[in-house]
Structures are given as C-alpha cells and as structure tokens.
Amino acid sequence: MKARLLILLLLLGVSGWSHQVYNQQQQLRWLAHQGNVKAQYQLANSHWQQDNRTVAHYWWQRSAEQQYLPAIDNLISEFPKANDEWLRLAASAGDSTAQRQVAKNELASRDISVDEWQRRWEEATDPWLQQQVALLRRYQAARQCEMTIKVIAANQAEKERYLHFLSAVESSPFDSENWCISLKLDDSLSCVTRTERNRANCHFDTQFDKQVVLADKGIASANNRTLILTPDSSKDVIQHELGHWMGFADEYEMSELLAREFCDGHYKHKSLNIIVTEQDQRYTAAQVQDIYHRLPWRSELSSWDEIASRESDGWRLGSPENKAIGLFKADTCNAINDKQAWRPVNVSTAMKQHDTGLWPALYLKLLINP
Structure with a gap:
C-alpha cells in the first residue's frame, strides 16, 4: 500500500514538473516572439543545447539585431564565417572592441571617405x-x-x-x-x-x-x-x-647627384644645421671669422675661435669632440671630393639617422630663432 502511494506521488510530481517546464518553454517562446531580447537569447541557447543550430542561429540573430551583446558574442563564437556582420551589430550595440575592429576594417575600404x-x-x-x-x-x-x-x-x-x-x-x-x-x-x-x-x-x-x-x-x-x-x-x-x-639638411652622405646640388650651394631652401666649406683647407683668422658669422648657430658660441684650432700654417676648422656645440664634420658632402659639410653637434641626430629620434634642443631653438 505504501509502495503504491509513493509511486503515485512520484508520477504526480513528474507530471507537475513536466507541465511546469512546458509552461516555462511556452512563456519563453511567447516572449521571444514579442521581441524580448533576453527571451530570444535564452530560447536560442535552448535550441543550441538540443543541437538545433538553424533555429538557434535564428533567435540569436533576432536578439543580436536588437543589440543584445551576449547574443552577438555567441554568433561571433559559433558562426565565424559571418563575423563582419556580427561585428557591425556589436559595434552598433556600443561594444568598444567591435567598434575598433569595424573601424579598422573600414579604413581599408575604397567606398568610405x-x-x-x-x-x-x-x-x-x-x-x-x-x-x-x-x-x-x-x-x-x-x-x-x-x-x-x-x-x-x-x-x-x-x-x-x-x-x-x-x-x-x-x-x-x-x-x-x-x-x-x-x-x-x-x-x-x-x-x-x-x-x-x-x-x-x-x-x-x-x-x-x-x-x-x-x-x-x-x-x-x-x-x-x-x-x-x-x-x-x-x-x-x-x-x-x-x-x-x-630647414634641416641630411647629415648622412647624400648621393653624388644630390650632393653636387646641395654642396655647390644650389639648395632650394635654407639649411639650419649644415654649412659647407672647401675640403682640407687652411684658413686665416679672418676667413674663420667669416665662416663663424655665417653659422646659423653662432649665437650659441662665445667666440669665433671655438670652431677652429690654431696650427703653424694657419687655422684648421673643427671643434674639440667633447664640446656640446661647435663645428663638427658631417657626412653630407662625402660623395664629392672638394667640399666638406659641417654641423653644430657631434651626436647622431634624427637628420643623420632617423631612428634615433633625436632632435637636439639647439635644433628646435633654431626653428624659433633662425
């Protein structure tokens, strides 16, 4: 008697549970058809668990079109062949990662100005x-x-x-x-x-x-x-x-064609960082002073004799290597034999080797006060 009663109660419980589950599924479908994004998402999940891929795709997409991000994430994860479409939906929904990806894709488009x-x-x-x-x-x-x-x-x-x-x-x-x-x-x-x-x-x-x-x-x-x-x-x-x-010239070796134009004085715009003289020449004090007076950076020097050293047969151009600002050989005119280029610093600037990214403070000052 007790055993029969237990079986009856069990059957009634299972029946009631089944009826409740059925009612919940009916309610979920009704809400999904009414446009409830969470219900659409949950219904899609339910179909996915039952291996109903086509129906799951349909309801995830309905939810995604209303910018529900969990649905969009599932579409991106499970249907990657249409990622461009899903990314656009995610971007419209305000997902910052998707916005960046879609925007980067659009940068390469010929159809978008x-x-x-x-x-x-x-x-x-x-x-x-x-x-x-x-x-x-x-x-x-x-x-x-x-x-x-x-x-x-x-x-x-x-x-x-x-x-x-x-x-x-x-x-x-x-x-x-x-x-x-x-x-x-x-x-x-x-x-x-x-x-x-x-x-x-x-x-x-x-x-x-x-x-x-x-x-x-x-x-x-x-x-x-x-x-x-x-x-x-x-x-x-x-x-x-x-x-x-x-107004800055190359401090690396120019090609012979360019060097001929530049080092012979046919440069079409000013050069703030390079001057050119004759090569290996001895100078008089007056000649050194003339060179000093045409230096764009002469205001940074206290005297003309900072750019040359005295020798028995005259003056040789060039400042000591450890001097911060002076007159230092540049490679600009190396492709031709009769000219020597000079620059104000003895470091590898961005005009000598671009990847150093070095713009001396003097160079930027020359821009303001050329």
Missing part, C-alpha cells in the same frame, strides 16, 4: 577610436593655417596611412598647432623606382604649395615642396622628412 569615416565614429567609446577622431579634428580646426598641407592618395583605401601621417606630425618636435592638413584623392597617381637609391618617383596631376604623396613603393624622400612617403615609412622617417621642410 575619410569624412564619412569620421562621422561614423564621432561618438565611439573605444579610446583608440576617440584618439583618431580627435586627430582628424585637430588638423581640420586650426584657427589660422600657418602651413597648409595636402596629402595626396590614389584612393580612399589610404585612410590608415593618412592617420599615420597625422600621428607622426602630432608627435613630432615641431610646433604644428596651426597646421591644416587634408586628404586629396588623385586617381592619376602612379610611382616608379628608377632613381639611384630606389627613391619613389611619382606622377600626379594635382599640385600644391606643400604636399605629401602616399607612394606605393620605393624609399621616402623630400624636397622643399613635396614629401614622398612609402608604406613602410615609420613615424621617425616621416619626422625626418618633415625636418627638411623645417
């Missing part, structure tokens, strides 16, 4: 994206354009390189507060590398007073009007090339 890209991510919560948008704003919003620079690219897919250039400008030692920089497309842009040092030689239709060309090959270079940058141009390289615009 830099202005449109900026508008898309104005309200992004990801710190990296906020930095990029602020960078774009900074160089669009200069109150007075002391320097206007056009960055010439073949297409909109160069947005990441454009941002890289802006970042190099911002982190440079130069005062770029009132520089105005914008991207300009030129579908005629084409580059070859036939020059002596594999420098990029580019053809493009548009011409501006100051222009940066985003070449697809070769080695970076600069003249008084144009910087040519290549895909592997680091921030240090960009800042070195900008240094030319600021």
